[in-house]
Amino acid sequence: MxxxxxxxxxxxxxxxxxxxxxxxxxxxxxxxxxxxxxxxxxxxxxxxxxxxxxxxxxxxxxxxxxxxxxxxxxxxxxxxxxxxxxxxxxxxxxxxxxxxxxxxxxxxxxxxxxxxxxxxxMPPPATVFSFGQAEIHPATLEAVVRGKTHVLTRIECDLMRHFAAHPDRLISREELLSSVWGYEADTATRTVDTFVMRVRKIVEPEPAKPRYLRSVRGQGYRYHPAGK
CATH class of the missing domain: 3.40.50.2300 (Response regulator)
Incomplete structure (x- = not known):
């Protein structure tokens, strides 16, 4: 290596x-x-x-x-x-x-x-999936949101894929660090929060008032596919 x-x-x-x-x-x-x-x-x-x-x-x-x-x-x-x-x-x-x-x-x-x-x-690229109003293309690392194409990083794509696979469920930061980054659950970092802020800027109509990817204070995040 x-x-x-x-x-x-x-x-x-x-x-x-x-x-x-x-x-x-x-x-x-x-x-x-x-x-x-x-x-x-x-x-x-x-x-x-x-x-x-x-x-x-x-x-x-x-x-x-x-x-x-x-x-x-x-x-x-x-x-x-x-x-x-x-x-x-x-x-x-x-x-x-x-x-x-x-x-x-x-x-x-x-x-x-x-x-x-x-x-x-790293798994091979998966099929296209939806994340809120976004259409995510893992093979090309692109998100198409309301007709506009955004380039993603592999981490951003995998983060959205993890949320999309577990809709309406509370997901802790520790779970995301382990599943998406491969880190130990007790890693002290704001990495997850910062990446979530970035994802919201891409997929949310109003990032400051998220409809799809919401915070659960002190616990983590919950992805709401319907945006309600």
Whole structure:
């Protein structure tokens, strides 16, 4: 398994390279966005660990360019930007998850392992399914909503597929982390909430007043296919 690590701070990068290699991964390190894109295009990798704040092309733009050519390679973004709008910006670029700096090394290693496992057992594209007023096309990673086509990430598609398979049932964040991301249920993260915000922006007529994907305070979410 090969990881492309994109990090401009040498002391952080060297420490991560040592720890990734100790887990048995092959690692290629790029210090700039330009180096990252060149490395990614020249040698296949199974995961990209991507810092946001880079000299030249930033991490957001690197993720956008990768996603234009590859919808499946997992991208884990490392960011010092903790605001919701910054997390949403990362998701809109196509990343699979993010980890806010400073982070605990063990947490990073667990997420890396889970994303790599998920990439290995990723099921083949399923048939088209409905999600609220949206028509979801897993084979092309597209959502057609009221005549407009939106490009999805693999995680967004799988998240909607999980909700669609369990209509009108309370689904906890822990269940989603386990079933969609492959994480341990006790993982401390706002990943699920941030992805739900992104999905609502795509499928809900009024994302601030969701009809289909509703929050159940302190417990999780419930998907209402009829929007009532």
């Amino acid at each position: 090969k990881i492309l690590l994109v990090e401009d701070e040498a002391h952080i990068a060297k420490a991560l390279v040592v720890n990734f290699q100790a887990q048995g991964y092959e690692v290629e390190w790029a210090a700039t966005g330009e180096e990252a894109l060149a490395a990614w295009r020249s040698t296949p990798c199974q995961l990209i660990v991507l810092d946001v704040m880079l000299p030249g092309i930033d991490g957001f733009e690197v993720a956008r360019r990768v996603r234009r050519e590859d919808a499946n390679v997992p991208i884990l973004m490392l960011t010092a930007l903790a605001a919701d709008e910054d997390r949403i910006a990362g998701l809109e670029c196509g990343v699979d998850d993010y980890l806010v700096k400073p982070f605990v090394l063990k947490e990073l290693l667990l997420r890396v392992a889970a994303l790599l496992r998920r990439a290995q057992w």
